[in-house]
Amino acid sequence: MKWLLVAITVVATALADLLQSYELKRAGEQSVSARGIARLAVTVARRRYLILSIVCYAFSFFAFMALVQSQPLSFAVPVSAASFILETVAAKLLLREQVGPRRAAGTLLVLGGIILLAR
Amino acid sequence: MDQPRTARTYLLVLLFIGLRGCGNLMLAWGTKRLPAALSVHPAAYLQSMLDPAVAAGIAMLIFSLFTRMALLSIADLSFVLPVTAVGYVLAAALGKVFLHEEVTAFRWLAAFLIFAGVAVVGSTPQNTTKEVPAK
Numbered sequence: 001m002k003w004l005l006v007a008i009t010v011v012a013t014a015l016a017d018l019l020q021s022y023e024l025k026r027a028g029e030q031s032v033s034a035r036g037i038a039r040l041a042v043t044v045a046r047r048r049y050l051i052l053s054i055v056c057y058a059f060s061f062f063a064f065m066a067l068v069q070s071q072p073l074s075f076a077v078p079v080s081a082a083s084f085i086l087e088t089v090a091a092k093l094l095l096r097e098q099v100g101p102r103r104a105a106g107t108l109l110v111l112g113g114i115i116l117l118a119r
Numbered sequence: 120m121d122q123p124r125t126a127r128t129y130l131l132v133l134l135f136i137g138l139r140g141c142g143n144l145m146l147a148w149g150t151k152r153l154p155a156a157l158s159v160h161p162a163a164y165l166q167s168m169l170d171p172a173v174a175a176g177i178a179m180l181i182f183s184l185f186t187r188m189a190l191l192s193i194a195d196l197s198f199v200l201p202v203t204a205v206g207y208v209l210a211a212a213l214g215k216v217f218l219h220e221e222v223t224a225f226r227w228l229a230a231f232l233i234f235a236g237v238a239v240v241g242s243t244p245q246n247t248t249k250e251v252p253a254k
Contacts, residue, residue: 017200020188020191021191021196024188024191031189032134032185032186032189036189040188040189057184065164068150069150069151072218073144073213074220074222074226077207078211087196087200088197091196091197091200095195095248096248097248099197103198103201106235106239109233110204110236112232112236113228113233113234115229116228117211117225117230
C-alpha cells in the first residue's frame with residue numbers, strides 16, 4: 001500500500017506540474033496579491049489544462065495525505081520527489097526548456113541530496 | 120538579466136518554501152492525531168478536515184499552490200523544481216524539531232548537496248522559453 005501511494009503521488013504530481021508549466025507560461029505573469037490570486041483563480045477556471053492539473057494535484061494530495069499518516073514525514077517528502085527526474089526530462093522534451101550542463105549538474109546534486117535524505 | 124523579475128522569482132520561491140514546509144508539518148501533525156487510517160476509510164478525509172491543524176495545513180498548502188503557479192508563470196519548471204527543493208531540507212528540520220523524527224548525519228550531508236545543487240541551478244537563466252507579459 002505504501003508504494004502504491006508513492007506511485008500515485010509521483011505520477012499525479014508530474015502530470016500536474018507539466019500541465020501547469022505549459023499553460024501558465026501561455027497565460028502570462030501571475031501574482032499572489034489579493035487581486036492577483038482572484039485573477040489567477042479565474043485563469044484556472046477558464047483553462048482546461050489548469051483544471052486538469054488541479055484534478056491531478058487532488059489525487060496527489062490525498063495519496064500524500066494517506067502516506068504522511070502512516071510514514072514519517074522525513075520519508076514521505078523525499079520519496080515523493082521521484083517525480084523530479086520524470087519532470088526534468090519531460091520539461092526538456094515536451095516543454096522545450098533548455099536543460100544545459102550546469103542546470104543538469106545542479107539538478108543531479110539536488111536529486112542526490114533528496115535520495116540521501118530518504119536514507 | 121531582468122533584475123526585478125529575478126528578485127520576484129526568489130521572493131516567490133521563499134514564500135512557497137515557507138508555506139509548503141509549515142503546511143506539510145501541520146498536516147502531518149494533524150493526521151497523526153486522527154483515530155482512523157485515511158487510506159482504509161476514504162470518508163475519513165472529509166472528517167479530518169475538521170481538525171484545526173489539518174484545516175490550517177490545507178489552507179497553507181492551497182496558498183502555496185497559488186504561489187507556485189505564479190512562479191511557474193515566470194520561470195522554467197526545470198528551474199523551479201531544484202530551486203524549491205530547499206523545502207525538503209526544511210521538512211526534515213521541521214520533522215526533527217516538532218515531530219521528533221530522526222535526522223541522521225546522512226541527512227545533513229543531503230542538505231549540503233541540495234543547497235549546492237540549488238546554488239548551481241540558481242546561476243542558470245530562470246526562463247528559457249519566455250512568453251511572460253500579462254500581470
